[in-house]
Amino acid sequence: MAAKTQPIIVIRKKSGHGGHHGGAWKVAYADFVTAMMSLFIVLWLMNSSEKVKKAVAGYFNDPRGTGTMMGTTLTGTGETVAIASSDNMQKLKQKLEEEIRAKKDLEKLSKQIEITITPEGLRIELLEDKNGTFYQSGSARLSDSGQELLELLGGELKTLPNALLIEGHTDAAQYSDDTNYSNWELSADRANSARRLLQQHGVRGNQVTQVRGYADQLLRVKTNPYDPSNRRISILVKNQDGTPAKLKGATEVTAALQTAEKSAPKK
Template sequence: MSRKKQKHEDHVNLERWLVSYADFITLLFVVFLILFAMSSVDAAKFQALAESFHSVKGSGASLVMPAPGSAMTQQAKVGATGQNKQKDEQKKLEEVKKKLEKYAKQKGIANNLNINMDKNGINVTVTGTILFANGDASLQPAAKAVIKDIFNIINTINNPVRIEGHTDDRPIQTPQYPSNWELSTARATNLIRYLVTDFKFDPTRLSVGAYGQYHPVVPNTNEENRAKNRRVEIMILSNEVKDQTPHSGEKASP
């Protein structure tokens, strides 16, 4: 038994400590390489270092933080900046909405000045005969004062504005307005013309749309509903959707 035991002990590997020592040296080398890479703003060299780690450890991304000035860092900064801009714009739009609501109550026109807000921006719907008489597209004399007040509030921000004209379903056929298409178009463009020529509103912020009778907010079943469908929509657009054409039938919660 003693010979067998002695023979077994002779084969024991007394240099196993070298394995642990080699692992330690390797990890220490990796640490120094990481510190060196992070001290440099050369993203290309850093990426090469990460790829070399990938071949050894499986994923350099798990060992190496993004290099200063790398694409990943820049993307994070851009994303954070975009989110901050959206929050700032949202806050400004909410302030404009509150001012418009306060104005409508003070003037006693809250029933004809509906103000809604969603991700696209603010929608100010002017109904009834505040702006135009039935079957006409000329701005009422009292309408100009209302428009000035509304756009003095809108002008506190620089967002684009879209004007949309709508009618009820009553047919119209006159030399000036052969159909509701012409009537809704004339209402929207006459309002824009007044804003540009008299109010001196920046025309590059304006766009126009006309929908005739084909986008009612309620069924044209009675006079009250028709009065709601005869409207002009002033849409203060979020900068996120300024290049899109919002669908006037999509309404937001107040």
């Protein structure tokens, strides 16, 4: 019998393409794209206005509480909220101090004019001395220096959208034996005389939201209730949104970085 022909077996080896068609590179690419997106967000925030930064940071901190805050002055679907930042208050403080120094009559009184930035806003205080500086002694009538200073302040404050609060204070010395007119009435009358002069020089009627007379209840020098500087008028330029201002820093950028980090895929 003839020998049977052996079948020929051909073994084909498939070349590997797993590295090209696998999914490992996609994870690395996704990480790269996420990192680039985070970088662009941070660069955009660093070059955006304070209003945009405030709106973005507020949304990340509390999405529901700041849902109506807009990063623009244009009317949109939500309520427009303008923010007076601590930077703006600092600029206003510097401008007022420069204008006071520029006036010779007021420059000599610079130690009796205190301008400070507080969490509530910019506080401007007119401090009396033992002879009376801004008001005639025992009266709500403004002196020449008081009128000049309030005219200057009125010209600047009228340009602001911020609300104003005016306070009157006295020292602990009893005004008189007349029970019908005391330090309470005097402090309130002095605050109102300041309000009237400010409004005569441009401050809007609805810009002054409160006028208060505290008598001697909020002493500036508690260790000496009779110190002349306890007699003072205080004008508060309130933060426009009514909330305490944040100190200048990287809060907004930090919020963006934290959000980007949370959104990045886990390896």
